[in-house]
Amino acid sequence: MKTAAGRVHPSVLELERMARDRAGFLEFLRGWLSRSWRWAREDRYRLVFRVQATALAAMREYLDSRGFTEVLAPVIGPVTDPGIRGAKQATVDFYGFEYKIMSSAILYKQYMAASLGRVYFAAPNVRLEPLDSALTGRHLAEFYQLDVEAYGASYREASRLAEELLYHTVRRVWEEHWRQLETLLGRTLDPEAHKPPLPRLTHGEAVRLARELGCRQPEGAELRWECERALSAHMGRPFLVVEYPRGARGFYDREDPARPGVLLDFDLIYPEGFGEAASGAEREYEPARVVARMRESGEDPAKYRWYLEMLRELHPLRTAGFGFGVERLTRYLCGLRGVWEARPYPKLPGIAPTP
């Protein structure tokens, strides 16, 4: 059974309906989070957790078969990924030094790609997101990311790998759980709709298409959620948006030396309004360029000293990679309303205490 093109999944519509009553929705979420052990024992969520395990196993299986090595992820460090839109980092007192809890393993992926060549982490991330992101269904304050990096790779190669990885994972999950997914969650997936190569739009093409679909999207800016949703419904299968404009991403997404202002990066986006699956790029590796890009986030590059020193010593540390949100993947595979259904003990901005 094929997913009809031009469709937003009923769960996403349900989420949007819930979010319209902001106060009521927050109340619901508060209840959902504060006693999560109750629903975690329901059959449908048992299935969700099993699907998650299968998906992770499938990803590992695929990456291992392609010569990647799984590496243990860091938990804290003096700096972490600053390229997270408006989210605050969590800090710990490390013997008088202020350390950050990883918001992503990005800086360490390059570190390990220099050592082993092709690496991945299944890494926990903490991001104290703005409060309104509790309502999106796509954000958690604590989540897992499958973070992949390859030495010497281009962003095209990285994006091909991300496509293959998604295809493989959907196939394995569907083989293993299709009957239960249909009966318990009413979810159908068509693995063949995920078969690479997936459609690719440059950011400029995506902006134009979004406008044709009636969405107001400024040029040169990150795709607005409404527009990403419209594109996602329109495409009917996963697709890639490549070459985002500079200024919308972290300092580590490499700017094309031949085309200033264009980043060598991509987002892999789910159909049916489920949003972003993975985000990846070729990395900036020349220290002078990295420092200038860091300034765009208003920061003092001095705090990234170890990272900059590493880039200088290991020059040229050319890598490319991507990160796959595990709860978002689970949400998509199971057709859930929000990522808060795709993870035990979910944590959302502003809602505490919870398990």
Next chain:
Amino acid sequence: MANLASRLLAAARLRLEALRARLAGPPLGGGCGYPEGEIVARAILGRRALYPRGYGAVAFGGPRRGCRRSPPAMEDLLVLAPPAFTPGRLEVLAEKFREPLYSDVETGGTLGGFRVRLPLAVASMGSTDVASRYSLAIARGAARAGVVYGVGENVATVRGYDRRLTRGHPSLLERLTAYLSEAAERGLGGVTIQQSVEDAYDELWNRVYSDKRIDPYIDEGMVAFEVKVGQGAKPGLGGVIRVPRGEAERLSRKYRLDFDPGGRWATRYSAPATFTAEILRGMIRNMRTSYPRVRIWVKLGGFRDALEAVRIAAGEGADAVVLDGGEGGTGLAPIPALRHLGLPTIAMAAAARRARELGYSVDIMLSGGLYSGFHLVASLALGASGIAAGRPFLIAAAAAGPRGVERYVESVLVEAQMLASALGKYRLDRLGPEDLAAVDPHAARALGVAYALNPQWGAAAAREAGRAAL
């Protein structure tokens, strides 16, 4: 007779009050010929301070001579040029069926994305001792007066984010909520928050953006983040304050510090931060992506390429640019910077005028020694969208607390109404270069206004000449 006596008595009492306020407070005028007395009078008398006769608490209209340098100020170069024929007044007459008064001038509007009662903003100040001490009085007064309130860099890092790190100095959150709680009630104003490189270490903006206590105001559209590219008093140099030794040790990981030999004090330097056109562009883009619900302001000092920065800010969709001329600043700055560094406010006014001619679409604010209704009217006539001021708010708050701030704003508002009405303009945004004349032909050319000694040489001709000259 009784009338005269009571007036004299009132005058004496006010004089005494003003004197007491001046003696109690620190020398906020900076001792540079700043018209501190005038501000004190405004703070105490509000709109009544506009009438020198009978009050006499201060001498008005004294020449404004900086002790460090005397670049020609706006009031030295420009006069307002009212017309005899005022079709604008006729419009109001036709609408109201009575002769319009100055009080019919509409002063409200938007400024940098905020709804305001008057396009006057409290310039970003903060971590310096004196600015810090009066921050809450200024916040409350500014909120009640319906004007924008700026919090300068380093406040969170030095004074604390939500708890006080130094005795007697309110935390950032105290300042924000003092302002926002009252401003939100009136639905007027907004707060701008700067982030220095050192604040960025602690992710100040991210922290504010995800703070439950600020979120409702962010939702109301009452918060802006201000990128500080530079400031008038020391363009190209970072913030400097003196801190006690104990406090200095706490800050030593994030700031450069010079300890006085054997002394109890240290000087704390903040980095000026590196910018290129590309970095500013990227920064604004990042901010628009990361903080879609806040306004974006950019503050510049008296830079020679300020116009280029305005172009970039406009192109990237910033909400306001503050052009702070060399007369600005309330904090500590090295004497050579005060004496020699940076273009004066009038040059920033010329840049604002030019930016308008070039069609850059972003609110431009002027600051640096600007404090009066005349300054506001002249700035608007040159194409600015408003003015920002720091020192007058300090003096007003020191003299009479939040009420002093309110009365100071009130006096500027009424003054602006009077002057605009005399120009036949009943909305401040109708003011234009035709309302000004320069007493110097070079200034006339550079500012694109008429030359006062040759009024036939109209603004249009001046504009042409200005274009040729630039």
